[in-house]
Amino acid sequence: MAAAPRPRLRLSRTTVVILLVCGAVAGGGRWYVSRAESAQVASAREAKAGSPFKVFATIQELMDSTVDPAADGVWDSVAVISTEAGVEKREPRTPEEWQEVRRHALTLLEAMNLVVMEGRHAAPPGAQPKLGELDPKQIDVLIRANKPSFAAFADDVRATTLEALAAIDKRDVKALVVAGGKIDQACEGCHVTFWYPESAAPR
Secondary structure, three states, rough: OOOOOOOOOOOOOOOOOOOOOOHHHHHOOOOOHHHHHHHHHHHHHHHHHHHHOOOOOOOHHHHHHHHHHHHHHHHOOOOOEEOOEEEEEOOOOOHHHHHOOOOOOOOHHHHHHHOOOOOOOOOOOOOOOOOOOOOOOHHHHHHHHOHHHHHHHHHHHHHHHHHHHHHHHHHOOHHHHHHHHHHHHHHOOOHHHHOOOOOOOOO
16 A cells, blocks of 8 residues: 655755654654754755855964964064164054054954864874974864864954054053053963963963
8 A cells, every 4th residue: 555645844944843754664663853963964054055264274374374473563563672782662653653553453353263263274284293282183183172262262362452453543552562461371372272282381
């Protein structure tokens, strides 16, 4: 005896259902697809199909090309340099100099969004760890296992960089120095946690 035709279900993208299929084999069996599994599969497919973002650089490459130069641009904007010729006090004075520091702060601010993007590896294939660092594959595992913590460090860098940006807009050199120190602490906290957790002292 032929099985009764099954009704066709029209599902929206956000609808999660439990499928129940009644068969004629061995008195009828039941097949369940859990809500959680269905939601995870749907979410993964939508993210893969709908995301406009493509990851190319590793974290190491992003740090070298974007994060480090931007952070250095903020830190080096204020300095006291002692030479044989005397002591030079460096700080932004002209509108153009302040604007240059502001560019660095904005770059650092937005770079944190890039650092935490899903699918970004710690380093290129074959990259060797620096002295005291974990192997890049170990760093990848550590980041994947502690994504909330990794994202929180990026948030810390963002928050402290916003302080620097506020100081820049107020032309407040002292506040910029304080914010720069906080940025350094936030960066170092992430490095110690994920890159060289076994090191007794920060680099």
